[in-house]
Amino acid sequence: MLANRLKILLAERDLSIKDVVNVTGLTRPSISNMVNNPFANISTENVDKLCNYLEVTIDQFYDYLPWHFSIGYSLRDRKLKFRYEEKFEVGHFLVEASSGHKKSDTGFMVLLTASAPTTDNPALIFSIQTPTNGSFDNLYNEMSPLFRHTLQGNIIESMKDFCIELDDEYNFAEIYQNSSSIKIYVDMYGMPKNYERNELFTCSFEYSFKASNNDGKKS
Structure with a gap:
């Protein structure tokens, strides 16, 4: 099982979806989908943008359970x-x-x-x-x-x-x-x-x- 931690990462940094949209150029619907559905498919390009913006590594962006x-x-x-x-x-x-x-x-x-x-x-x-x-x-x-x-x-x-x-x-x-x-x-x-x-x-x-x-x- 692989899930993104975007909702947690934003909460830890007191950031809103609007903040992410303004800096990364990603659309509000796509960010909302990632936040509300941690199992959403995210392109590698968008993961790269988000990791760069949040200053996290890929293993900090995702939560993984091998079951x-x-x-x-x-x-x-x-x-x-x-x-x-x-x-x-x-x-x-x-x-x-x-x-x-x-x-x-x-x-x-x-x-x-x-x-x-x-x-x-x-x-x-x-x-x-x-x-x-x-x-x-x-x-x-x-x-x-x-x-x-x-x-x-x-x-x-x-x-x-x-x-x-x-x-x-x-x-x-x-x-x-x-x-x-x-x-x-x-x-x-x-x-x-x-x-x-x-x-x-x-x-x-x-x-x-x-x-x-x-x-x-x-x-």
Whole structure:
């Protein structure tokens, strides 16, 4: 994975996109794209101009991680009865990392804790916990904040898809009849350290239920 650090470099120097445009002659849309998308393709000519302007070397302009990641998940084969305020396993999460001929597969259990339907602000809490050897923890700890943020974003998007499939299984609109959406919390844990859970990151997002008809069945 290769990402530019332009946004960080500008912030460190208290520079604006306008400053870069005025000095380098690069267009505002191209600079904005580089700042907002660290994985954008940049021509060698433009990289040279930016490195010269910012007085940095090529390895200071780019952030590199010699690993590529793919993320997958699966629901539990056998549907369980939906249980409130009790943690139960609903599926599995897989993060695969590859670097050249090296591969690292890490499996996680997805555990769900659901609030009762009578709760004013219903929520689902997903705990993604690794039962394996901690190889993902080591890779995660080697990452820069930029790559951690990117991987977290990919995991969140996968969890949104996971919610859709889980909704197909349990029909949240029928369970939480007084709500049209629910708050989703995701906590990802690595191997325990000193007998305590090692939290890698936590996030939250809103999930809107699929439309239902008056019989509680999805339309």
